[in-house]
Each structure stands twice: as C-alpha cells, then as structure tokens.
Amino acid sequence: MSVITPRPPTAQRPREATARRVGFRQRLGRWDVKVSPYLYISPFFILFAVVGAFPLLYTAYVSVHEWNLLGGQGDFVGLTNYGDVFAQPTFIKAIGNTFSIFALSSVPQVITAIALAAVLNANLRAKTFWRMGVLLPFIVAPVAVGLIFGRLFADDSGLVNALLTQVGMDPLGWHSDRLTSHVAIATMVNFRWTGYNTLIFLAAMQAVPQELYEAAIIDGAGRLRQFFSVTVPQLRPTIIFIIITATIGGLQIFDEPRMFDDQGLGGPSRNWMTVAMYMYDVGWGNQKNFGRAAAIAWLLFLIIIVVALVNFLISRRIATSDSPRGAARLLARGSGEAGHTPAADAGRPTSASKET
Amino acid sequence: MRRRTRALVATAGLFGLALTAACGGSPGDADPDPTTDAGSDEQITLTVATFNDFGYTEELLAQYTAEHPNVVVEHVLAARAEDARANLTTNLASGGEGLSDIEAIEVDWLAELLQYPDYFADLSDPAVEGRWLESKVAAATTEDGRLLGYGTDVGPQAICYRADLFAAAGLPTERAEVAELLGGADATWDDYFEVGRQFVAASDSAWYDSAVSMYQGMINQVEFAYEEGDGTPIGLTNPAVREAYDAVLSASTDDGLSAGFEQWQEDWVAGFQNDAFATMLCPAWMQAGIEGNAAGIEGWDIADVFPGGGGNWGGSYLTVPAGGEHVEEAQALAEWLTSPETQVQAFANAGTFPSQVDAYENPDLTGAVNPFFNDAPVGEIFANRSLAVDELGFLPYKGPNYFAIHQSVQDAILRVDVTGEQNAEDSWSAAEQAVADLGL
Numbered sequence: 001m002s003v004i005t006p007r008p009p010t011a012q013r014p015r016e017a018t019a020r021r022v023g024f025r026q027r028l029g030r031w032d033v034k035v036s037p038y039l040y041i042s043p044f045f046i047l048f049a050v051v052g053a054f055p056l057l058y059t060a061y062v063s064v065h066e067w068n069l070l071g072g073q074g075d076f077v078g079l080t081n082y083g084d085v086f087a088q089p090t091f092i093k094a095i096g097n098t099f100s101i102f103a104l105s106s107v108p109q110v111i112t113a114i115a116l117a118a119v120l121n122a123n124l125r126a127k128t129f130w131r132m133g134v135l136l137p138f139i140v141a142p143v144a145v146g147l148i149f150g151r152l153f154a155d156d157s158g159l160v161n162a163l164l165t166q167v168g169m170d171p172l173g174w175h176s177d178r179l180t181s182h183v184a185i186a187t188m189v190n191f192r193w194t195g196y197n198t199l200i201f202l203a204a205m206q207a208v209p210q211e212l213y214e215a216a217i218i219d220g221a222g223r224l225r226q227f228f229s230v231t232v233p234q235l236r237p238t239i240i241f242i243i244i245t246a247t248i249g250g251l252q253i254f255d256e257p258r259m260f261d262d263q264g265l266g267g268p269s270r271n272w273m274t275v276a277m278y279m280y281d282v283g284w285g286n287q288k289n290f291g292r293a294a295a296i297a298w299l300l301f302l303i304i305i306v307v308a309l310v311n312f313l314i315s316r317r318i319a320t321s322d323s324p325r326g327a328a329r330l331l332a333r334g335s336g337e338a339g340h341t342p343a344a345d346a347g348r349p350t351s352a353s354k355e356t
Numbered sequence: 357m358r359r360r361t362r363a364l365v366a367t368a369g370l371f372g373l374a375l376t377a378a379c380g381g382s383p384g385d386a387d388p389d390p391t392t393d394a395g396s397d398e399q400i401t402l403t404v405a406t407f408n409d410f411g412y413t414e415e416l417l418a419q420y421t422a423e424h425p426n427v428v429v430e431h432v433l434a435a436r437a438e439d440a441r442a443n444l445t446t447n448l449a450s451g452g453e454g455l456s457d458i459e460a461i462e463v464d465w466l467a468e469l470l471q472y473p474d475y476f477a478d479l480s481d482p483a484v485e486g487r488w489l490e491s492k493v494a495a496a497t498t499e500d501g502r503l504l505g506y507g508t509d510v511g512p513q514a515i516c517y518r519a520d521l522f523a524a525a526g527l528p529t530e531r532a533e534v535a536e537l538l539g540g541a542d543a544t545w546d547d548y549f550e551v552g553r554q555f556v557a558a559s560d561s562a563w564y565d566s567a568v569s570m571y572q573g574m575i576n577q578v579e580f581a582y583e584e585g586d587g588t589p590i591g592l593t594n595p596a597v598r599e600a601y602d603a604v605l606s607a608s609t610d611d612g613l614s615a616g617f618e619q620w621q622e623d624w625v626a627g628f629q630n631d632a633f634a635t636m637l638c639p640a641w642m643q644a645g646i647e648g649n650a651a652g653i654e655g656w657d658i659a660d661v662f663p664g665g666g667g668n669w670g671g672s673y674l675t676v677p678a679g680g681e682h683v684e685e686a687q688a689l690a691e692w693l694t695s696p697e698t699q700v701q702a703f704a705n706a707g708t709f710p711s712q713v714d715a716y717e718n719p720d721l722t723g724a725v726n727p728f729f730n731d732a733p734v735g736e737i738f739a740n741r742s743l744a745v746d747e748l749g750f751l752p753y754k755g756p757n758y759f760a761i762h763q764s765v766q767d768a769i770l771r772v773d774v775t776g777e778q779n780a781e782d783s784w785s786a787a788e789q790a791v792a793d794l795g796l
Contacts, residue, residue: 070449070472088793150622157626175621176775262620265763268770269777269786284442286760287794288468 056301063294070288081295090270091296094278095303097182097266101257101274102250104186105193110242112194114235117201118227131202134195145188146259153184153260160184175261178271185272188256193249197242204238205231244311251304252276275300398426400682402689403456405432407440410460410508410672411702412693420692427685432456441465448475452679457686458693461505463671466495467754470504477676477683478502484691489742491751492711496673505673506694509708511639512741513573513667515548516646518561519730520655521634525558527551531732535661545574545603548663552613555634562615562633567608567773568766569619573637574600575762577664579750582761589757589796592765592788601765605780608773618774625649637662639669640709640738647728658732666744671711709738716742757796764790 063081066074085091120131137145152159153174161171174184212230221229232239254276258264265281266273273281275296283293406412417429434440440460445468447454452475461469469475480503492507515538519529528537539547552563564570575581578596583589592598608614615633617624627633628649636642638658646656674690676683692698696712700720703710715721716739724735768787771777778786 069445070468070475072449084795087795089789090793154622154626156623157630158622173775176777262618268767268775284445286763288445 059294059297062290063292063298065291067290067294068288069283069290074291077291081291082299085292085295085299090273091275091278093270094266094273094275097178097257097270097272098251098253098274098276100179101182101185101189101253101272102247104182105189105253106243106246106250108186109190109194109197109246110239112190113197113201113242114232114239116194116198117205118231120198120202121205131199134198136195137191138193138196140192142188142192142255143259145192146256149184149188149191149256150260153187175267176271178269181260181267181272185253185257185260189250189253192256193246197246200242201235201238204235208234240311240314244308247307247311248304251300251307254280275303399428400426400685401428401430402458402682402686403430403432404458404460404674404689404693405434405440405443405456406460407434407437409706409708411704411706411708413705416698416701416705420689423692424688427689429689437462448472448677452677455677455680457676457680457682458690459675459677460508461673461675463495463668463673464754464759466504466673467756467758469675470496470498471756473498473502473504475678476504477678477680477687479504479506479676479687479690481687481691484694487694487696487713488711489713489746491668491746491748492671494751505675506690507711508672508674508694508699508702509641510711510742510745511641511668511670512709512738512745513637513639513662513669514737514741515635515659515661515663516638516642516729517635517657517659518631518653518655519657521559521561521631522555525555525634527555529657531657531659531730534657534659538659538661539663540661543661543663543665545570545663549603549607549611549613552607552635553611556612559634561631563613564635564637565615565624565627565633566617566619567604567614567769569637570608570614571600571604571765571769572669573662573667574604574664575765576667576669576752577748578752580753582758583753583755585753587755587757589755589761591761591791591796592784597765598784601769601784602780605769605772609780614773616773616776618770628653637667637669640734640741641670641707643726643729643734644707647726655730656728657730658726658734658737660737660740662741662744666741666746666748668742668745672708703735709742711742757794760794760796761791764794 062073064076064078066077068074116134120127120134124130153161155161155171155173155175158174160174164171172180174180208231212234213226216226216230253274257266257272257274258277258280260272261267264277265285266277270278279293279296279300281287282289282296404412404417412431414431417431420429421427434443441462444455444459444461444465480497480501484506488507489510492510493503496504496507498504515534517534519534522534523529528534535543537551549563555561555563575597578594578600580590581594581597582591608616615627617627617632628646629652631653636646638646643658650656674694676686676690680686694712696710696714696718699708699710699712700715700718702708703715703721703724710716710721721735722733722739724733725731726734764787767790768783771783771786772780777783
C-alpha cells in the first residue's frame with residue numbers, strides 16, 4: 001500500500017489531524033501484514049469450529065447425560081455412561097478386534113506397497129498404465145468391496161474356500177473363527193489401500209537422489225542391497241507417514257466389517273465388531289442410547305490420541321537419527337495429522353448428534 | 357426380524373439416489389382453477405415416503421389427484437427399509453423438519469415409536485374401524501387408544517416347499533396333501549419337525565434353511581416373550597423362550613433338520629441352487645425372494661398351513677407425523693392409500709399382501725396365482741393365513757426392549773446352528789450374559 005507519505009517532505013510540520021490519519025493508515029497497513037494471513041486461513045478454522053470442534057464438545061456434553069435417540073436429553077448422569085461402556089465385555093472385545101484387524105491390514109499393506117512401488121519404479125513399458133492400475137481398487141466403493149469379498153469369503157459357497165479345498169486344505173470358517181474373520185476383513189482393507197500407499201511410496205522413491213545409487217553401484221552393491229541400504233532408509237519418513245495415516249484409518253474401520261455379513265454387528269459372537277461399529281450399534285441399534293454412544297466416541301478419540309502420540313514420538317526419534325531435513329518435514333506433517341485427525345474423527349459420531 | 361432384501365443392498369448405493377430423484381418429480385400439473393371437493397381448495401403438495409416397493413406407482417397416485425385436483429402427491433422412495441428408518445428417527449429426533457407428510461414404517465419399528473406417540477397424529481377414525489385385521493390395528497394402537505398408523509400390507513406365513521425333493525423322499529407333493537401331512541389346521545411344531553425327521557432320513561437335503569427363522573416363527577406365537585405387559589423386561593426367564601430355543605436347536609443339530617444358514621447370507625442364497633433345504637417359513641413377501649434366488653429351479657410350491665396356527669412376519673403402516681403442515685389432508689390420503697381397493701391394486705403392482713379384511717373377498721386378490729410356485733393360488737392361501745394370524749387370539753407383545761433381548765437369543769442360535777462355535781448349553785449361558793450386559 002502506497003498511502004504512507006504521499007508527498008515529499010515539507011518544512012511545515014503536518015497538522016495533527018493529518019498525522020493521525022496517516023498514523024491510522026499505517027496501523028491499518030501493519031494490521032494488514034499481521035492479521036491478513038490469519039484471515040486467509042480462517043475459513044478452514046471457522047469450518048473446523050463448526051463441523052469439528054462443536055460436535056466434539058457437544059458429544060462430550062451428550063456423553064454425561066442420559067440420552068435416547070428418539071427421546072432426547074435425559075438426566076445428567078456424570079461419568080456413568082463411561083463406566084457402563086467399560087463394563088461391557090463387547091466393548092473390550094471390540095477394541096481387541098479393532099487392533100487385530102489394524103495389525104493384520106497395515107503390516108502386510110506397507111510391505112506389499114514398498115515392494116510394488118520398487119517394481120513400478122523400474123523401467124517398465126506402459127508405466128502410467130501399471131501405475132494407474134494399482135490405484136484402481138481404491139476407487140471402488142467400500143460397500144461394493146464388502147459385497148464382492150462377502151461372496152468370495154462365504155463359508156460354504158465362497159470361492160476362497162473352494163480354492164482351499166482344491167489344493168487339499170480344509171475350508172476355513174471365515175465367519176465362525178475370530179482370527180480368520182479378521183484376516184478376511186484385513187484382506188478387503190488391503191485390497192483397497194495397498195495401491196494408494198504404493199503410489200505414495202513411488203513418489204518418494206523417485207525423489208531419492210540418483211547419486212546414492214551410483215555410489216552404491218561403485219561400492220559393488222547388487223539390486224537387493226541397493227533396495228535395502230539405499231531405498232528403504234531414504235523412504236523412512238514416508239513409511240512413518242503411511243503408518244500414521246494407516247493407524248488413524250485402521251482405528252476407525254467401519255465399512256468393511258459392517259458389510260461382512262448381513263446384520264452388520266460383527267457376527268453372533270461379535271467376533272469382528274470394531275469400536276466404530278459398536279458405537280453405531282449402541283447409538284442407532286436396539287439400544288438407541290446416545291449417551292453411551294457418545295461415551296464410546298470419546299473413548300475412541302482418546303485411544304486415537306494415545307496412538308497418535310506414540311507415532312509422534314517415533315517420528316521425532318527418526319528426526320534425530322536419520323536425515324534431519326526430511327524427517328523434520330515429516331514431523332511437521334505428522335504432528336499436523338496427530339493434532340487434526342482425532343478431532344475430525346470425533347466429528348463423525350457427532351455429525352449425527354448434531355441432528356438430535 | 358427385519359425384512360430385508362439382500363439383493364437390494366447391492367443396488368441401494370448405486371441407484372438409491374437416482375430412484376429418489378426419479379420418483380421425487382411431481383407431475384407439475386398444478387391446476388390454476390381448482391375444483392373444491394376435498395374440504396379445502398388450497399393447492400397443496402403431499403409427500404409420501406416409502407421404501408422397498410409398496411406398489412404405489414405413479415399411475416396409482418395420479419388417481420388420487422384425479423379425485424382431488426387440489427392435491428399433488430409426491431412419492432419419496434428409499435431403496436431400503438433401514439435407510440428410511442434412519443431418516444425417520446433422526447428427523448423425528450431433530451424436531452421433524454425434514455419429514456414427509458406421510459411416513460411409511462415397518463411393524464418392527466412400532467415398539468420404539470409407540471413410546472413417543474406425540475410425534476404422530478392420532479389417526480383413529482370411526483370411518484376406518486373394522487377395515488384391517490384386528491392384530492394389525494392392535495399393534496399400532498397405544499394404551500390410551502390412539503392409532504399411530506394405517507396398515508398397508510401384512511406378512512402372513514405359510515410353508516413353502518420343494519415338491520420335487522418331497523417326491524424323491526417319498527412324501528406327498530400335492531399342496532393340500534402336504535398341508536395335511538404337516539398337521540392341517542391343528543399343525544404343531546412337533547408335527548413339522550417329525551415330518552422333517554422322516555424327510556432327512558430319506559434325502560440328502562436338509563428340512564429347513566435356518567434355525568433362527570424357525571425360532572422366529574415359534575417366538576412370534578408367544579404373547580409375552582421377553583417383557584411383561586407393561587414393558588418391564590424379564591430377560592430370558594420366560595420358560596417358553598427356553599423351550600422354543602431347545603426345541604429348535606435339538607431339531608436343528610441333533611436331528612440335522614437345519615441346513616445351517618443365516619438368512620440373506622451368501623451361503624443361504626447359494627443354498628437355493630444346491631437343493632440345500634426342502635422347506636421354508638414363507639411370509640407372503642418371501643415369494644419374490646425365493647423366486648429370485650431359486651431362478652431356474654422347478655418344484656417350489658406353497659402349502660396352506662403353518663405350525664402352531666398363524667404367524668405374521670413383517671408388514672408396514674402409513675403414519676402422519678404430527679408436525680406436518682397438512683395433517684388433515686395427509687390423513688385423508690393415507691386413508692385412501694390403505695383402502696382395500698387401493699391395496700389390492702398395490703398387491704397387483706408389487707405383491708404386497710393386504711392387511712384389509714375386505715380385500716380378501718376381492719376377486720382380483722383371491723384369483724391371484726403365482727406361476728413360479730406351480731400356479732399356487734397365493735391370494736387365497738395367504739388370505740387364509742392372514743385370518744389364521746387373527747385366530748391366535750393375541751399378539752406377541754413387542755415392547756421397547758424386545759429386539760435387544762431377541763438379538764441375544766438369535767445370536768445364541770446362530771452360534772450353534774451356523775458357525776458351530778458353541779453347543780446349545782454354552783451358547784444359552786452366553787446369551788444370558790449378553791442380556792445381563794444390556795443393563796436393562
């Protein structure tokens with residue numbers, strides 16, 4: 001802004017009013033510099049306050065009341081809802097299921113994604129075709145994935161058991177055994193997310209300086225040695241990023257296990273009921289107990305904060321041990337994730353309580 | 357048990373919105389000079405929200421506009437009952453803003469909605485007294501006599517069976533003979549299971565598809581299964597519950613009568629093509645499900661019989677939310693939509709079986725046959741089955757905690773019959789624990 005001192009200086013002192021006016025404009029200019037950046041980013045935070053922070057706090061308010069989906073607000077009951085939730089064996093089982101499915105999905109997912117990315121990074125014909133190909137499962141709606149895999153993993157008539165019998169193995173009880181059901185659900189998750197992670201790894205691999213490989217070749221490193229001693233260490237920041245996002249997604253897992261059978265309650269023994277499904281069942285199922293559902297939402301929020309903190313600490317350790325710049329960048333990204341996502345997650349349960 | 361169509365799930369996500377959009381379009385033929393014959397000459401639009409297929413086609417709704425030129429009827433269609441339910445409950449909870457003038461509900465939602473009757477207009481009216489089966493009206497009436505909804509269809513149950521498998525096992529195949537074989541008018545569950553034992557001894561197929569569905573049929577003949585008349589939950593203490601549980605599971609596992617499927621699951625669907633079972637409890641609306649899953653299989657037939665008398669599974673109502681702008685007009689429309697004449701048309705459109713007593717004498721209904729079921733006179737059979745439901749003399753009471761407790765028993769049966777995780781005794785203990793965990 002060019003409003004400050006518009007005229008060349010004169011011998012006469014400017015009148016006070018002018019001075020004040022110029023001063024005000026100066027102040028405006030200073031404010032412009034200081035405040036405007038915040039103004040520019042404010043739409044996000046205003047939106048977040050409305051659809052993130054408010055539902056989050058309102059969920060907390062609901063969770064300390066008796067609250068029926070239809071009947072609305074009841075008495076203030078303090079922390080009773082939280083106590084009730086912890087007293088339910090189903091809740092504990094749901095936490096176990098969630099972590100089990102998470103472990104079974106994210107570990108093979110990351111390993112397969114790195115391997116696939118390494119292959120895609122090689123000099124292939126029709127590169128773009130292969131690279132887009134791995135992303136195809138990602139654009140399939142989770143519900144459709146659930147339907148397709150539900151058919152594949154049917155206990156008597158499913159393709160997977162038919163193949164197992166063909167090769168002389170006993171058919172597996174995909175819907176009767178707890179761990180096998182987790183494997184089946186993790187397969188759906190992996191089907192959907194491996195390609196997505198592969199592309200992120202691929203992008204990171206392409207940023208690895210060629211000089212490192214040249215130096216490794218001069219030192220006599222073979223293909224495999226190059227991969228483990230150059231590529232993987234260079235990818236560590238990206239690996240941590242993938243693990244953080246996979247953690248957050250994994251703890252909220254809902255669609256795939258819900259579509260795994262027709263009732264969507266995790267089977268007769270709740271063998272594959274996750275925390276998010278349990279919350280939905282308590283709030284919108286037979287109990288219609290919004291107070292308890294809100295308590296579960298908050299507990300899930302706290303669990304995610306804890307897990308996110310663990311991830312934060314891991315990523316900080318990497319920052320000090322390995323390439324500081326890459327890790328610092330990641331740290332910034334990682335903490336952004338850790339700070340933002342639990343709130344966004346808690347926004348999911350409350351988006352419905354908002355409608356109460 | 358919720359009435360679901362598995363196949364619809366697949367299309368729900370894809371076409372749900374498209375359908376809603378397609379059916380939401382109003383004819384747009386607002387008459388500028390309305391003739392008054394509906395008590396009011398104001399031009400109004402009434403919205404009717406239904407799900408699955410109620411048989412309310414554009415032509416049928418246009419008939420109402422023809423009779424009442426000042427009323428345009430808009431149809432809001434949800435692909436699945438579950439979607440409609442979520443929409444209804446959340447909108448009721450948030451003050452009723454987004455609700456239609458008429459909201460269709462399923463019989464299973466009544467228990468929770470009856471707790472909050474003020475959300476709905478009282479539809480009781482001398483003009484409609486005696487229109488429906490007694491059981492249909494009683495289920496939707498509050499203690500102080502308010503009528504929450506007008507009945508549309510019912511789900512009277514008969515027995516569907518595979519005549520070809522019966523013949524192979526040396527059993528009679530004619531539907532009248534089969535009805536007699538299963539006990540005729542005095543059929544009991546023991547009769548049904550006994551014939552099943554004869555059948556499985558002579559056949560590779562199971563007798564019925566799912567133990568849960570048998571239990572469902574039995575428990576629907578118990579007046580107070582899990583609650584006292586005032587709604588007080590009694591858990592699993594009713595001996596009739598345990599008896600039904602034991603009878604079903606001993607028939608299913610010890611005698612091997614059950615194919616061990618969970619209804620609507622993939623294996624169940626595949627079972628229709630694999631001759632996995634020979635009979636099914638068969639509410640009127642199940643015909644479409646059997647026909648779809650068993651396409652290409654010949655031999656299905658329907659016997660006019662049901663163990664233990666009558667049994668109803670499913671059926672719907674039309675309600676009028678009290679907060680609507682045009683409550684009176686909506687009530688008049690609901691009255692018209694649930695009249696015997698309209699409902700017989702809906703039956704012709706979508707196979708929804710009428711709950712209106714007069715409809716059972718309508719030749720369009722009594723003359724209806726289903727070619728897939730060996731030309732069974734389904735109109736006549738299910739009319740008889742509907743009247744048998746009323747002859748039970750009482751209605752199963754389904755209070756606010758009914759479905760939560762029922763879920764525990766259902767899970768227990770699934771653990772024994774389908775997944776085989778536990779034996780009947782252990783699974784019962786687990787069900788008792790699950791009921792205790794509900795904290796009722």
